[in-house]
Amino acid sequence: MPGEPLIYGRGLVKQFGTVRAVDSIDFAVERGEAFGFLGPNGAGKSSTMRMIACVSPRTSGDLSVLGLDPDRDGARIRGRIGVVPQEDSLDLELTVRENLYVYGRYFDLPRSELRPRIEQLLRFAQLTERGDDRVEPLSGGMKRRLTIARSLINEPELLLLDEPTTGLDPQARHALWDRLYRLKSQGVTLVLTTHYMDEAEQLCDRLVVMDRGTVAAEGSPQGLIGRYCTREVVELRFGPGESERHADKVADIPERIEVLPDRLLLYTDQGDATVEAVQRRALAPVSVLVRRATLEDVFLRLTGRQLVD
Amino acid sequence: MSGERATLALRVVPPAVLGFGRGRRLIERNLLVARRTWWVPLSGIAEPVFYLLSIGIGIGKLVTSIPGPHHSLIPYAPYVAPALLASSAMNGAVYECTFNVYFKLKYAKIYDAVLATPMGAADVARGEVVYAMLRGTAYAAIFVVMMAALGDIRSAWAVFALPAAVMIGLAFSAVGMAATTYMRGWTDFDMVQLALLPMFLFSTTFYPLSTYPRWLQVVVELTPLYHGVSLTRSLTLGYVGVGDVGHAAYLVAMGAVGLAVASRRIRTLLLR
Amino acid sequence: MATPPALRATQYFLLAYRRTWRASIMSTFVSPLLYLLAMGVGLGSFVNKGGGAASLGHMGYLQFVAPGLAAANAATAAAGESTFPVMGGIKWTRTYFAMLATPLRVVDVLAGHLTWIGARVAMAVAPYLIVMAAFGVTPSPEAAAVLPAGILVGMAFSTPLVAFAATQDNDGSFSLVFRLGMIPLFLFSGVFFPVSVLPVGLRVIAYATPLWHGVELCRLLTLGRLGAASAAVHAGYLVALAVVGAVIASRTYTRRLRT
Known part of the structure; x- marks a missing residue:
């Protein structure tokens, strides 16, 4: 039905024992957009993604994916979406081409249809030359591209990417982003989780920041920066442990000041x-840096600086 | 309609014809892997065949005859051969459904990828169990031919020894798969050995039940391999009776329960 | 006094084993007992009843089979410890490389691992001795020497196998070593029946296998019938195999680990 969001969650809860991984969140993803879940480790991003992917039953709340209920129509939904999990789950005992073939067979796709599509996806993933190689020796970037190619085998309307570029080198990340732009321009709806702020700014039209299972903020990257941060940030670097002494002297100048051990x-x-x-x-900082505020500043403001493991 | 609930019931209760449905896609995957290293699964047949030869040309010289079913007296090799067939069906099935499935479950993460597709937990369980059965059937077929060649088959009933071996394979692979879902680490696999070795040695594989005191006989009669051995022995020696229906029923029931537990457990493990 | 380098490597395996020893109780203690009961006592009752005892040289079947099983268990334990853990040290946990990042040299790593394997083999043989004594099938005091003899058998299997394992890229070939190597050795090297009942062609092959020499060595020791000549032949063969294996292993280890 037109106008209905592609994914819709209201009061969505996922509970593991006594832990509420996802604590009543609301969100809606429109067809054709790139939507991000941002948050530190343990914020509930992956749990939310797994519920959307119909591999984790929700504890309570409403969830609809492609207008269907994951509890009832899990297999049908899974048949129409693509999933790029956080850790590559490639079949190391098979070749690159066989990985695509076997995965396509899981969707019950006929051989005749699979053959041309596999070649097309290999080109898309720039893996045509490695088609008959085993997966194990491929580089991290190649494996990730193959995982994305694999997730496209059923020509999904919706692609779920859980931390798609974690652990990749800069070249591999940019190559991957390029593939994702192309998919988006072809009309595929992208939903991704990330804790790379540049990635969220590059890829997402809209995003929610999650913290401890709840939605802390929602909006476009620029909108969030405008709402939760200033336009620019001045970083004054001092020797280790010295910054606190200087804080009082400048505290009245900016809108807000944050004191870190060395900055x-x-x-x-x-x-x-x-x-x-x-x-x-008349302070004597070791260095002075003026930079544009980023989503990272928003993120740290909303979710704090404590390490979460 | 309560679709998922209905399909859940359908997924958990093994359908009359196993392996049909999406589970066969997993079989296709396993065959693709096996094709590359075909000699590894193929070499699995060597062990029971070596045992068969060793009994025939070695121990058979020391044990001239042994009391068989219905107070018969039977040369040693034809007595032990069907038991080796049964225990190799057991070993093959358990090996495939414990070590291999555990590796795929915990390390290779094969099923995580599978479950992101329209395939469900029961498809995984069914696919793996049927694959293990297929592999076991191939071994059993080779073994039966070897038995015939060595003159260890003494009845036309032996044509049913192959389906009997398949039944044993089903029972043990289903229960093995269910057990695997409870394993916490590789060291837990010593429990598998703890179950298999005594069964292999004491389920009337090498000598009859009458060797034991009565209480031990009862224990042996409760073990699944005893039923497998009794069934294959009746068939290849040609002493088929009503009791064999009971042996077969025991094995089928064990397979059905194992499969249901395995599907449910894979669901709770992977679809959290 | 400083710990010798090789023993520092051994310490790692000992520590790792402390976490898993409970599980290995099964393979170390329970399975020897089960095999002795099933084969020695159960099957033995039919051997002794039939005419089989004659070809055993008029000893009970339990008496015959127990030392054979001890030797076979030493060989099997050695083979298990000399294949998969070696691949683990090279590829899975890469423990060998962690050791080589310290002052340890390749020979220390090899010697340390072999020392550990020797200890594991001793743990595999000792229970047989205890069980045999309990069943009263160790008439001779020389039977205690089955322990060092078992370790020798283990090392004769271990050194060639670690040499081989260090050349492998994955564990695929190990199942072949067991299925096509260890199993037939277990079944045809005189553990369960005297090699003399085999057809002549197979008999010659059996005499050439290390396990047959190990089985004979252990069996003659338990009976107190080991003469100087047979001791020299059997032990000499096993020592030679262990030494040649160790020399080759030091080469394959060096080639694999110094990259």
Whole structure:
């Protein structure tokens, strides 16, 4: 039905024993958009993705995927979506080409249909030359591309990517982003989780920031920066443990100040003016850096700096 | 309609014809893997054949005859051969459905990928169990031919020894698969040995039940391999009776229960 | 005093074993007992009743089969410890490389692992001695020497196998070693029946196998009938095999680990 979101969650809960991994979240993903779940480890991103992928039954709340109920129509939904899991689950005992073939057979796709599609996906993943090689010796980037190619074997309307570029080198990440743009321009709806802020800014039209199982904020990357952060950040670097001494001297200058052991972060809309003001106070920072605020600042503001394991 | 519930029931209760449905896609995958290293599964037949030869040309010289079914007196090799057929069906099935399935479950993460597709937990269980049965059937067929060549077959009933071996394979692979889903680490596999070795040695494989005191006879009669051995022995020696229906029923029931437990467990393990 | 380098490597295996020893109780203690009961006592009752005893040189079947099983268990334990754990050290846990990042040399790693394998073999043989004594089939005090003899059998299997394992890229070939190597040796090397009942062609092959020499060595020791000549032949063969294996292993280890 037109107008109905492709994925729709309301009051969605996932409980493991006494732990609420996902604690009543609301979200909607429209057809054709790229939607991100952002959050630190343990925020509930992967649990949410697994519920959408129909491999994890929800504890309570509403969830509809492609207009269907995962509890009732799991197999039908899975037949129409593609999944790129957090860890590659490639079949190491098979070749690159066989991986695509076997996976396609799991979808009950006929051989005749699979043959041309496999060649097309190998080209898409830039793996045509490695088609008959075993998967094991491939590089991390190649394996990731193959996993994405595999997730496209059933020509899905919706692609779920759980931390698609974690652990890849910069070249491999950019190559992957390029493939994802292409899919998006072809009309595939992308839903991804990430904790790389540049990735979220690059890829997502809209995203939610998750923290401890709940949605902390929702919006476009630029909108979130506007709402939760200033335009620019001035970083004053001092020797280890020295920054705290200087904090009081400049605290009145920016809109907000954050004190880290070796740095002061001054959140401001006018970076250069702030730097001038700081210089008048006769501090001697080791270095001064003015930069644009990023989603990372929003993220840290919303989810805090504590390490979550 | 409560679709998923209905399909769940259908998925858990093994359909009359096993391996039909999506489970056969997993069989296709396993065959593709086996094709590359065909000699590894093929060499699995060597062990029971070596045992058969060793009994025939070695121990058979020391044990001239042994009391068989219905107070018969039987040369040693034809007595032991059907038991070796049964225990090799057991070993093959258990090996495939414990070590191999555990590796796929915990390390290769094969099923995580499978379950992201329209395939379900029961398809996985059924696919693996049927694959193990197919492999076991191939071994059993070779073994039966070897038995015939060595003159260890003494009745036309022996044509049913192959289906009997398949039944043993089904029972043990289903229960093996169910047990595998409870394993916490490789060291737990010593429990598998703890179950298999005594069965192999004491389920009337090498000598009759009458060797034991009565209480031990009862224990032996409860073990699944005893029923497998009794069934194959009746068939290849030609002493088929009503009791053999009971042996077969025991094995089929064991397979059905094992398969149901395995499907449910894979569901709780992977579809969390 | 400093621990010798090789023993420092051995320590690793000992520590790793401390976490899994409970599970190996099965293979070490229970299975010897089960085999002795099933074959020695159960099957033995039919051997002794029939005419079989004559070809055994008029000893009970349990008496015959127990030392054979001890030797076979030593060989099997050695083979298990000399294949998969070697592949683990090279590829899975890469323990060997962790050791080589310290002052340990390749020979230390090899010697340390072989020492550990020797200890594991001793653990596999000792229960047989205890069970045999309990069944009263160790008439001679020399029977205690089955323990070092068993370790010798183990090392004769271990050194060639670690040499081979270090050349392999995956564990696929190991199942062939067991299925086509260890199993037929177990079944045809005089453990369950005297090699003399075999057809002449097979008999010659059996005499050439290391397990037959090991079985004979252990059997003659339990009976207290080991003469100097047969001791020299059997033990000499096994020592030679262990030494040649160790020399080859030091080469294959060096080639594999120094990259």
